[in-house]
Amino acid sequence: MSSEQTIVQGILTGISTVFGVEVPAASIALQPTKKEFAGDFTLVVFPLVKLTKKSPEETARLLGEYLKQHVKIVDSFNVIKGFLNIELSAQLWVQTLASLVEQADYGNLPANGKRVMVEYSSPNTNKPLHLGHLRNNFLGYSMAKIMEANGYQVLKTQVVNDRGIHICKSMLAYQKFGQGETPASSGIKGDHLAGDYYVAFDRENKKQIATLVTEYQAAEPSADVEKLKEKAAKNTPLMLEAQSMLLRWEEGDPEVLHLWQTMNQWVYAGFNATYEQMGVTFDKIYYESDTYLLGKKIVDEGLARALFFRKPDGSVWIDLTADGLDQKLLLRADGTSVYITQDFGLADTKYADFPMEKSVYVVGNEQDYHFKVLQLVVEKLGRPYAKGIYHLSYGMVELPTGKMKSREGTVVDADDLMAEMDRIARERTVELGKIEDFDSAEALYLYHQLAMGALKYYLLRVDPKKKMLFNPEESIDFQGDTGVYIQYTHARISAILRRATAEQMSFDRADYANVVSQLAPVEQELVQLLSVYPKKVQLAAEEFSPATVASFAYEVARAYGRFFYELSIFNEPDPARRSFRVALSLATGKVIRHAMGLIGVEMPERM
């Protein structure tokens, strides 16, 4: 039982013996005492006064007396207004540290026998990944790690949107203007090459739209220009050709399929290189080309059970007005399925492949409505996975100029940004000149660790639900509340441990646990912080928020920074204290390495 649980127990029995009333355990919320007050844990007694029929001060005092007398670990207490500050013996914190150090898997909760699937990334194969994908991938990868630490069996998946009109646009443009160019012949990464042709399509198509609009205007001068543009956009020769290409793709035309496969392979090679840089991985990849037809069976099922209905034109709908939503189209009149229908099919497939309790979809908040409908419909269909669906809806990454728009060339490319981060990391590191003995491979590895540390922390420290701002004019910081700062703390700790080892210092439990009885405030604060780590890991899973873990790691690093400056380790004359401080450093290193691991950041030994 943790100290906190012990105290809560004591409070419960205290309330019942002193005041003769019973309260549910859940109503007792203990919080860490604020720094400016004496004490370790604080109980807010206001909620209790109705039951105790005493003033807040009196209630707190009586409860404090009881705890002091009956709960061994409680040393003393003080009461300020309705706040009961409980003080524990320093000895207890020393013991806490000792047991924490001994837990090899501190921060990992026991296996819970449950499964969770985390889907993220979901790229289109017609253009390279951008900053928004970085947030998505880092969130998804981190959530997978967090769920794992919470005892889940995790399957990381990716759904590739590898078919559809947008892919045909790239393919068509390549056919027309490509002249047999390949990633090898051009030296352009495959995903970028495909993206270039997507842009080329758009450029040509715009010209054709303009021509068409002029023709239309000549024919009907009084018509609304916007309407004409809309009509033209659907009817340019290029667009019509792309549509016929999509039909040929669906019919399995060998020529089209060959081009499709060739270009997609280029794109996948490009994506893989990007994922490699990002440090994210997947256990299973779903391709939309394999799954896009699966939803139709579900439409039949819904019709048979009268959950869906057919309109006179043959299209199929579900009426969700009773649930506060609209009528939603599920199948077009021509019998082809729409996006959400495909998602039903995919959801079934996922569950068949990996029967899971939870299924997390890391998808932007612009799809909130889509997922509301998805979950509602599969619930109505009685799918066992319906309740476990969680849409990790994250906010867009915006630029000072607003949303990123590929058409306006304001997209921040993922590869470019990561390369830029590598470059800055190198520049800063070389300036500081601390790793001159590294060989070039070691140095490059470190630069990348730092670059990704800065970038991932930057994107993950913000509450995922909120939109965030990225200013390309200002480089991502390496100082202050940053990933690099936390990495730096780890490197300093590593230096401490290297020296302790070199000096053959012993810092086992026996060296300090029953010897050290007084702690400096910075030491106690640090131990207390480290002791709540497993709760933070749990909270991060409950809230689906890597930010919880990221900001915790920063808090720990800050506390260590103060400790590091205020107290000397190797100049400390008392050997027990010296051992304690090394052990404290070791534990801090372990915790921040674990926490940063949960957000996908590696921690260097030196920097």
Added chain:
RNA sequence: GAUCUCGUAGCUCAAUGGAUAGAGCAACUGCCUUCUAAGCAGUAGGUUGCAGGUUCGACCCCUGCCGGGGUCACCA
């Protein structure tokens, strides 16, 4: 128009309904004490968009208003 969401220091972000709303950046000041200054400490900076309400207690919950964004497509 309907609906969801956000609004906290100059900027970027924190704060299970709890004590005097905290960090970082930017500005200013001090500190290389033989453990890494990518650091530590300090100064300054706030009517938490506005107005009500609930509560012993509200940045947090409720109502209204103002402002930004998303969604409401036979796109995915």
